[in-house]
Amino acid sequence: MIALGGFASGLAGVGFAQPWWLLLGIAVTAAGLFARQRARRAAAVRSSVFGPRAPALTVGGAAARPALRRACGALACFAVVLALAGPRWGAPAAPVTPQRLDLLVCLDVSRSMLARDVAPSRLQLARSMLVQLAARARGDRLGLVAFAGEARLCVPLTTDGASFAQLVAATDELSVARGGTDLGRALDTALAALVGRSGGTVLLLTDGEDHGGAGIAAAQRCASSGVTVHCVGFGSERGGKIPLAGAGGETFLRDAAGRDVVTALDRASLAAIAAAGGGEYVDASSAGERALVDLYERAILPAARGRAEAGGELVPAERFQWPLALALVLGALQWWLGRWPAAARRVT
Numbered sequence: 001m002i003a004l005g006g007f008a009s010g011l012a013g014v015g016f017a018q019p020w021w022l023l024l025g026i027a028v029t030a031a032g033l034f035a036r037q038r039a040r041r042a043a044a045v046r047s048s049v050f051g052p053r054a055p056a057l058t059v060g061g062a063a064a065r066p067a068l069r070r071a072c073g074a075l076a077c078f079a080v081v082l083a084l085a086g087p088r089w090g091a092p093a094a095p096v097t098p099q100r101l102d103l104l105v106c107l108d109v110s111r112s113m114l115a116r117d118v119a120p121s122r123l124q125l126a127r128s129m130l131v132q133l134a135a136r137a138r139g140d141r142l143g144l145v146a147f148a149g150e151a152r153l154c155v156p157l158t159t160d161g162a163s164f165a166q167l168v169a170a171t172d173e174l175s176v177a178r179g180g181t182d183l184g185r186a187l188d189t190a191l192a193a194l195v196g197r198s199g200g201t202v203l204l205l206t207d208g209e210d211h212g213g214a215g216i217a218a219a220q221r222c223a224s225s226g227v228t229v230h231c232v233g234f235g236s237e238r239g240g241k242i243p244l245a246g247a248g249g250e251t252f253l254r255d256a257a258g259r260d261v262v263t264a265l266d267r268a269s270l271a272a273i274a275a276a277g278g279g280e281y282v283d284a285s286s287a288g289e290r291a292l293v294d295l296y297e298r299a300i301l302p303a304a305r306g307r308a309e310a311g312g313e314l315v316p317a318e319r320f321q322w323p324l325a326l327a328l329v330l331g332a333l334q335w336w337l338g339r340w341p342a343a344a345r346r347v348t
Contacts (some may be wrong), residue, residue: 008069014185015087021081021084024082054293071320076327076330077327079324080324083321087320098142101140102197103137103203103300105203106202106203106204107126107147108181109146109171109175109176110179111253112263113173115207115241115243118189122207122235123173123234126232126234127168127169131167133292134161134165135161135165136297137161139159142155144164148173148178148182150176150177151186156308187202187219187229187277188221190227201230201279201300202227202279204229204232204274206232206233206270207263207264208231208269208270220276220277227277228275229273230274230295232281232282233267233281234265234284235263236285240262242263257263282294
């Protein structure tokens with residue numbers, strides 16, 4: 001009784017990958033039953049007309065086919081249709097991890113990212129990290145938003161990691177016309193590129209000088225849309241000067257009073273933006289060149305698996321082998337029953 005109860009509870013969760021095969025099986029079964037009914041009527045007519053000689057006049061001997069052999073053939077056909085339908089039941093398999101993740105990178109290309117308080121510079125270090133990430137996140141969709149005082153989608157989401165890395169290497173302070181740093185506009189542009197997709201992740205690479213002051217509000221909008229925002233800070237709190245290339249050699253950016261402008265990493269702002277976006281803040285200067293790869297493996301991939309589990313993306317094990325094996329057994333039995341009378345006559 002316990003075994004029967006477990007079997008019944010297992011059948012209660014039966015599903016099919018291709019249920020339309022069942023409809024085809026029902027149609028074929030209905031056609032077979034109709035043909036069998038017509039054959040019975042024809043046999044009745046022959047019996048009423050020819051009497052005892054009717055079986056000898058049956059063409060092909062179909063009427064004389066044993067009932068057990070016919071039943072084996074019908075059940076074998078049904079088992080094949082059942083296997084084609086892809087039955088699934090029993091304990092669910094492991095949660096399905098999304099085959100592709102959507103990662104939208106917001107890269108700060110403002111002049112403050114030219115500072116060399118981290119070697120070789122903030123911008124060059126960020127680009128080097130992105131090249132490593134592209135090599136690690138193969139198969140995922142990567143996109144790039146370059147921003148300063150405005151934001152521009154330079155690379156729509158793509159699975160071509162090599163092209164993404166090449167375009168990242170070509171992105172610099174000339175990629176955006178308007179100077180400044182507007183983190184809010186960068187996040188809004190990334191969110192717009194992720195609209196219509198389930199979830200997604202934004203990686204904000206910047207020194208944190210949010211002159212627009214709208215970064216936290218934009219991160220909250222991302223979080224409310226199911227998009228996680230991670231922040232990676234470049235620079236040091238001590239800061240560095242901003243080099244400028246000129247005809248007379250390299251100089252440094254100066255303010256209206258003629259003093260050299262010193263730009264410093266704003267850790268507090270970036271940590272607040274990451275918290276508002278449901279993500280993490282990582283300091284690139286202390287985490288090293290593998291900071292993005294480590295963040296991807298430690299936080300982004302596990303979060304994607306968690307979303308899959310929370311969404312109930314559980315696929316029961318495939319069970320098509322069972323009806324297929326039954327069809328082979330029944331087919332062999334039907335063949336043996338067809339040859340059995342002749343074999344029996346040879347023995348006798």
